[in-house]
Amino acid sequence: MKEILLSVAVMAVVTYLIRLLPLVLFKKKITNIYVQSFMEYIPCVVLSCMTFPAIFTCTQNVFSSLAGSVTAIFLGWKSRSLVEVACAAVVSALAVELLISLFTSTSHYFFIF
Amino acid sequence: MNEDYKEGFKLGIPIGIGYLCVSFAFGMMVKNASLPVWMAFLISATNMTSAGQFAGLNLIVLQASYAEMALTTLVINLRYALMSLSLSQRLDEKMSTFERCIMAFGVTDEIFAVSLTRTKPITLAYFMGILSPAFVGWTLGSVLGALFSSILPASISNVMNIALYGMFVAIILPAAKQDKKKRLAVVLATICSCLMTYQSVIQISQGWMIIFVSVAVSAFMAFFFPIRKQEEM
Numbered sequence: 001m002k003e004i005l006l007s008v009a010v011m012a013v014v015t016y017l018i019r020l021l022p023l024v025l026f027k028k029k030i031t032n033i034y035v036q037s038f039m040e041y042i043p044c045v046v047l048s049c050m051t052f053p054a055i056f057t058c059t060q061n062v063f064s065s066l067a068g069s070v071t072a073i074f075l076g077w078k079s080r081s082l083v084e085v086a087c088a089a090v091v092s093a094l095a096v097e098l099l100i101s102l103f104t105s106t107s108h109y110f111f112i113f
Numbered sequence: 114m115n116e117d118y119k120e121g122f123k124l125g126i127p128i129g130i131g132y133l134c135v136s137f138a139f140g141m142m143v144k145n146a147s148l149p150v151w152m153a154f155l156i157s158a159t160n161m162t163s164a165g166q167f168a169g170l171n172l173i174v175l176q177a178s179y180a181e182m183a184l185t186t187l188v189i190n191l192r193y194a195l196m197s198l199s200l201s202q203r204l205d206e207k208m209s210t211f212e213r214c215i216m217a218f219g220v221t222d223e224i225f226a227v228s229l230t231r232t233k234p235i236t237l238a239y240f241m242g243i244l245s246p247a248f249v250g251w252t253l254g255s256v257l258g259a260l261f262s263s264i265l266p267a268s269i270s271n272v273m274n275i276a277l278y279g280m281f282v283a284i285i286l287p288a289a290k291q292d293k294k295k296r297l298a299v300v301l302a303t304i305c306s307c308l309m310t311y312q313s314v315i316q317i318s319q320g321w322m323i324i325f326v327s328v329a330v331s332a333f334m335a336f337f338f339p340i341r342k343q344e345e346m
């Protein structure tokens with residue numbers, strides 16, 4: 001248990017420092033247009049890398065992942081709110097997951113991608 | 114109550130609800146790793162990261178070394194440095210170092226994205242307004258997930274993973290739709306990340322892949338398609 005607590009502490013401290021250092025080190029505004037643009041691109045580029053292709057394989061079954069992904073992409077493109085998109089993705093993935101378990105003889109059988 | 118805080122709080126409520134779903138899955142994972150319920154609370158309350166916590170928990174289960182834990186956390190969460198850097202340019206200039214130390218805890222993907230929707234400089238009260246419901250949702254969800262993990266089968270708890278990605282999609286796509294250059298950046302990033310994931314020439318972890326591709330694509334875009342903006346976004 002002591003090791004686990006220390007591991008959690010390591011995780012927490014590293015994460016906090018990553019968030020803190022840029023905030024206290026860069027108090028002045030950066031005026032260089034390339035650096036500014038770089039920072040402008042960073043948020044959606046990072047999130048894109050995190051989401052794709054992980055979203056296609058994040059559930060136990062590739063079909064439920066796909067159902068959730070298509071729903072999320074469709075609603076996301078329609079600029080719906082974070083919660084709406086997240087909930088709709090879960091519901092559609094869940095629906096496919098349940099359908100599959102209905103049609104397979106054993107509920108523990110899944111196509112693992 | 115402070116107006117800035119209220120303004121932030123309203124923006125934070127949907128994040129809190131979204132976090133409740135995602136952290137529920139995290140709580141279930143904690144329970145599945147045969148750890149106590151309070152551990153789910155402790156990890157969520159001290160870290161408040163999505164992907165970082167999932168990976169960290171995995172390492173705890175594997176009994177990885179502290180160095181490995183530190184490095185993995187660094188790699189997965191390094192994107193927060195980019196977000197904090199971006200955020201540092203939008204803060205109220207009068208904000209003290211102490212105040213910056215407080216708000217640093219709350220830099221997450223969603224809070225970052227939402228806080229930037231403000232045209233005025235970001236104040237501590239505004240940021241804490243967004244952070245508080247998000248924090249409650251995140252920790253409460255983790256505890257509930259750990260408490261009620263036995264009710265739901267594994268297949269369903271795994272479906273919850275998609276909630277997180279759904280939120281990311283909801284942040285990326287509206288930005289890509291509005292701005293041609295950002296759309297190109299998103300397409301490029303997606304192609305590169307898929308290529309890197311499915312190639313088998315170089316062995317690379319997902320965390321490093323995210324950093325490499327993000328820095329490369331953003332640098333490429335910034336160099337060839339710089340965004341000329343006015344005083345404020």
